[in-house]
Amino acid sequence: MQPVRHPDAPAPGELLGAHYGECFGCGGDQPHGLHLEARAGDGVGITAEFTVRRAHQGAPGLAHGGVLTSALDETLGSLNWLLRTIAVTGRLETDFVRPVPVGTVLHLEARVTAVAGRKIYSTATGRIGGPEGPVAVRADALFIEVKVDHFIDNGRPEEIRAAMSDPDQVRRARAFEVNP
Numbered sequence: 001m002q003p004v005r006h007p008d009a010p011a012p013g014e015l016l017g018a019h020y021g022e023c024f025g026c027g028g029d030q031p032h033g034l035h036l037e038a039r040a041g042d043g044v045g046i047t048a049e050f051t052v053r054r055a056h057q058g059a060p061g062l063a064h065g066g067v068l069t070s071a072l073d074e075t076l077g078s079l080n081w082l083l084r085t086i087a088v089t090g091r092l093e094t095d096f097v098r099p100v101p102v103g104t105v106l107h108l109e110a111r112v113t114a115v116a117g118r119k120i121y122s123t124a125t126g127r128i129g130g131p132e133g134p135v136a137v138r139a140d141a142l143f144i145e146v147k148v149d150h151f152i153d154n155g156r157p158e159e160i161r162a163a164m165s166d167p168d169q170v171r172r173a174r175a176f177e178v179n180p
């Protein structure tokens with residue numbers, strides 16, 4: 001099925017903000033995290049930027065492939081905001097096309113390609129040298145829709161308790177509420 005942008009999705013161009021302050025991908029409270037900033041795009045699409053820092057190296061002066069995959073995963077996960085669905089990564093296949101030096105701004109773009117029941121198919125690219133620059137990484141993903149209980153039942157209790165007692169966190173979680 002063709003993906004459908006939820007009527008209450010953030011407007012195109014709107015900065016999405018972090019879904020969880022401790023998230024390695026987007027959280028502001030993770031000193032070595034990616035601090036990825038995502039914006040709603042047109043249709044069921046997202047754009048995001050991530051600056052590769054020293055803490056993200058694999059080889060001298062180059063980004064670690066797993067970190068680049070994390071940036072793609074986070075960007076693809078941000079598509080949840082547009083579907084207003086809670087979904088987790090089930091499968092993620094990454095192509096590394098060009099090396100990415102430290103200091104690079106990775107310009108990411110992701111979109112949902114199809115939805116089939118609980119399965120959400122999506123694709124993403126990361127470009128260097130500008131939003132129209134050459135593709136350095138790309139990924140195809142399958143996200144699976146879950147209930148909020150997925151996190152409550154599986155997360156370590158102390159973090160779950162802290163998140164549930166934080167009104168800001170509860171407000172952010174509501175943006176992902178399952179469609180009525």
Ligand SMILES: CCCCCCCC(=O)SCCNC(=O)CCNC(=O)[C@H](O)C(C)(C)COP(=O)(O)OP(=O)(O)OC[C@H]1O[C@@H](n2cnc3c(N)ncnc32)[C@H](O)[C@@H]1OP(=O)(O)O
Pocket residue numbers: 019025073074075076077078079080081087088089090091117118119142144146
């Ligand atoms: C804004 C938010 C940002 C978030 C960004 C970061 C996103 C993440 O990194 S999330 C963290 C990483 N992911 C995880 O921890 C998920 C761990 N895995 C799980 O919990 C489970 O395997 C889960 C929930 C994905 C699926 O389990 P379950 O709910 O029992 O579903 P299940 O019935 O097995 O599968 C549902 C469908 O998906 C398919 N499926 C599930 N996993 C896969 C897979 N890996 N590959 C292919 N297909 C799969 C099944 O075949 C099934 O298809 P169908 O309906 O056609 O029969």
